[in-house]
Amino acid sequence: MPGTLFVVTAPSGAGKTTLVRGLLQRDERVQLSISYTTRPPRPGEEDGREYHFVDIPTFRTLRDRGEFLEWAEVHGNYYATSKVWLKEQIAAGRDTLLEIDWQGAQQVRKVFPDAVGVFILPPSLEELERRLRGRNTDSDDVINRRLLAARGEMRHVSEFDYVIINNELQIALEDLVAVVRAARLRYGTQHARLPHYFDFLEQD
Template sequence: MEYPGNLFVVAAPSGAGKSSLVKALLELDAKLAVSVSHTSRAPRGQEQHGREYWFITAEEFRAKVEHGDFFEWAEVHGNLYGTSRAGIEKRLADGEDVVLEIDYQGALQIKQLFPHAVLIFILPPSWEELMQRLNRRGDTAPEVIAQRMANARVEVAQAQHFDFVVVNAVFDTAVFDLKTIVHAQRLKYAAQRRNRSTVFRALDLP
């Protein structure tokens, strides 16, 4: 089913700056709505229930999987993450543009369900910089960082399946690139036909 709203899916290896970029994009674009995912992991830092994630137990998560509540779900770094089916469908049906911040496994699942979804992969400028960013967090054990670096090589290999790749070397430039992708999607024929329907009717186009 094709919905009137656009669905943007952003994925990246841990430490590439995905969350910060999406947050900045949302601050610049009032027409974008973020979909809050469910996760079985514990909150970090200042994260709040219902803002960054819906934090639930692994048992609650698996019950939702059994009920078919998720569009997609995956286990990432030992934790479960999933995207609510009802929340996404309603927003897209209402004509809202929605951005999902998920891992590559979920992004590829979403593409199967929504062929018109726009997949965006965030790359770090280098492996050395990615390692430094993970170390700067200061709350991750060395063995966890090593595992995330190993996972990152698998994740980056999946970028070939995405529509766009944004390199987060200079933060402001990467935010501009994201906003450009969103704007370009809104200018496509199908979107303009929906949003400027009176003009097309006046021209008597089929």
């Protein structure tokens, strides 16, 4: 039975990483797809765990060889997903989650039309700014650029199957867990899991 691909998107600061980490702790059947990026590691991040960190020439070489399912430039850095690895995981029945931006999500749907899209929104742009400043990792100029970008990103929310507003973290996490469970109960997924049961029901 093929696995389910989950695509989770959010503007920077909406809490996507925290929610995904909580989901992975709650549901061991979901694994995270590790993307490639050219941005430098943040404190505490490790190569091969949060991302595969590569320089720009290496990234471009992999891209030109057709290694990536999708790639995009975000805030001056490149991000990409390994196409071959992802296909292998889905074919092996492993539920896999992608954390990517809306541009990458569009490209993923061309190859995986059954992917489940989830968009995470902040409760307001004012709260998003507060969270970004609370990180104490970016300059005012970077924060202003992220807020401007967030407005454009959030306009693509209608392209996704589910929308979670991350006002209270625990409630938002329960919503994300519910989306994953609901996706496994879709007819096509259940039919693939229990073909003999449904074949019996469809007999004349």
